[in-house]
Amino acid sequence: MPESSKNSGEPVDSVNVPEADAMDGVAGDSAAEATELVVAEETVAPAVVVAPATVAELVEEKPPAEATIRLEKKHPLAIRWMHWVNFPVLFTMIWSGLLIYWNDSDNAYRHPHAVYRIGIGSLTLVRMFPPWFWKAINAPYHVTEGLGYHFFFMWIFAINGVLYVSYLLISGEWRVLVPERRSLRDALQVTLVDLHLRKGLPPQKKYNGAQRIAYTAVIVMGLGSLVTGLSIYKPTQAHWMTTLLGGYEMARWEHFWLTMGFCAFFLVHVGQVILAGWNNFRSMVSGVEIVPAAKASLEEERRAR
């Protein structure tokens, strides 16, 4: 899943007019000046009797010089804030969750939890987690801290998530994020390219098929964590929800594996961001990415449909 700076397959079909709102600096000013000059001469020309030489000069007037690059407004401010707020909050949720889970991971003794493992039937390959891991993260006997932080930051995680999804819906940004009909095929292609098994990325706009699927999936996983978390938190009062999820122990299992899913997402995401490079990473902080001037604007994709 390459981040969106890998857009070699982008169709170059649009005019390269610099976006005025993305270029409110020096570049924008000079471009605007050039445009004004042309307009003025065209308006003035018919009214004045000019020498043939001047006419010839006017006929031959060249278009104004344009930059070969421009700044693309890639990530809206709200999305950047919510993305970066989510990072430490989700980290705190996972860390405090591990402190809680240590309680029920009595591997060496008589009650290893049957569900937090990789195995079939009575054959267990891996039990989560080995004692050295618990020791390394200083988990033993920090349960109250874990519970305290978990039930504090759950609010921030939930509120941030609700705001994020609301923003996607209201702003129309969801159009660039949710998978399309061709996303699955694209995602396979992108994955094969990433694994150096084939060449040629499919055309993409803001996100490629793999990104659309991954980013949408991680939002759905966030919702899953809220739902499974609530059904573990209130399994008596919200028992219908717990029952729907397959019962209390299943809800815990689901909650745990969703967390493992976040960890896997995190590893792949960070790896791909590193591969995609500085320009792409910077755009998640500053909001803008330097793109070839000829590249189609994302605004069109945002407005599409």
Place this chain on the structure above:
Amino acid sequence: MSDGREEREEQEQRRKWEKERKDREDDRERDWEHDGDQERRDSRAADALEIAALDAAVRAESGRRTRRSFLAAALAAAGGYSFYRWIDRSPGSQLIQRPLRKMLDFNARVSHAVFEERGLAPTFPVAKSMELRTNGNYGLKMDLVPETYRLQMVGVKGAKRLPQYVEDVTAWEYGYAAKKEAGPVEHDTKVAPKTEATVGNGPKAKADPNGDAGMGEGPMMQGGQASTMVSATGDAKQETKMSPAFEKAFADLKKAQGKKRPRGQEEAGMSDSTLDPGTPGLLLTMDELTSLPHHELVTEFKCIEGWSQVVHWGGYRLADLIAKYPPEPRLDGSLPKYVYMETPDGDYYCGYTLQACMHPQSLLVTEMAGRPLAQWHGAPIRLHMPIKYGYKQIKRIGLIAYTDSKPDDYWTKLGYDWYAGL
């Protein structure tokens, strides 16, 4: 015809002029073209410079935005870290940071407002039930002699007129005996036993993994942990120097207690809600409880440690006991908000809202898995309350008191939530 000749000459002359003019124009055009070439070459160089300048301007703008946004990001990160530090460095409120404790209390209010604790726990077929694992034996370290059991009730309406009334319920002496059987005491301590104690004599003797052999001599009584719920840092006994005046008062208190064992011998210490000597109330025998309607329930027991088990419970509704011995109303006619319970030795204690105790599934348990309750499970009476975690489901209930102030709670003192609502 001279006219014709003159005309021809004139036409010729005109052609000549026109040709000359045309040549002149062509020349001029050629000159212009020539000049244009030069101009275009200059223009291309100028364009390249201009484009480079424009590109540089775009990069400069990007740099400006980058600096601005990274500064904002650094400030936000510093703010976020300060927020975390503020929580982490806050003074403690019952062994957890005050903001975390406040949030637990806020969550309790939200839960109560949303659910009102009226939901019923799902029930299961008896076939799905299993033996409940034992976890923690606070208040149970010796066997209670059944004949000496009385249930103390304090704050009961019109208690004075009832035959079970006594002037001082705390004066009742419970009889204890050394444990005959350790029961299925399991290693759930995360601490290697310091001594390998044995329980019983002769061929029936067996090792007690908890190491205390029920005698209060094992690792738990020597600073070890009885359960993973205990914090690692909280178990060091504090050696504090007392002033001579305080020491004298303390010695006087011990003398007044006589031979009585001090209450609150476990890590959380003595309850703030334990009864003062001379508290009047009722002393109920088991017969008065067993005359209530009998109920059975198969529900899932949930421990805050994370494990859960489906258990078959039998006993009497707490709501029925409360209906039989209702609380004394306050002056304005309203009922007290809370209920406090503790073990006969005062080592373990829990607080509840009256509403939680009135929940139809709150059960005073006398049988588990179809058999009479074992001593290690809290005989003769323990509580099952599926709207709360296991740490609220107190074993060997010695006292049930109605109260207006939020009662002390063993695990709350050690950093856990008072509400503990499921």
